[in-house]
């Protein structure tokens with residue numbers, strides 16, 4: 001069983017996120033992670049940073065071809081928030097931060 005806390009640290013996940021499943025195929029050098037926001041986590045508007053409420057979620061997939069000499073695949077359920085000023089927007093995810101080599105596949 002892969003060490004979820006190690007992968008949490010590598011991806012910079014805060015306590016708002018949890019890895020629900022991790023499957024390592026060491027022969028193929030492939031790691032598949034399933035990530036979801038904690039049900040009680042609160043998120044700000046990703047556009048203005050103001051107060052927002054969670055109104056739904058979208059699924060997404062990301063891939064990184066060479067992280068720790070492995071191919072990473074992330075499937076995640078990403079909260080969508082409603083801000084009075086900006087409307088509905090999907091929140092930003094830590095593994096998409098500037099300089100990240102994760103590519104969104106969907």
Ligand SMILES: [Zn+2]
Nearest residue numbers: 045048083086
């Ligand atoms: Zn906003």
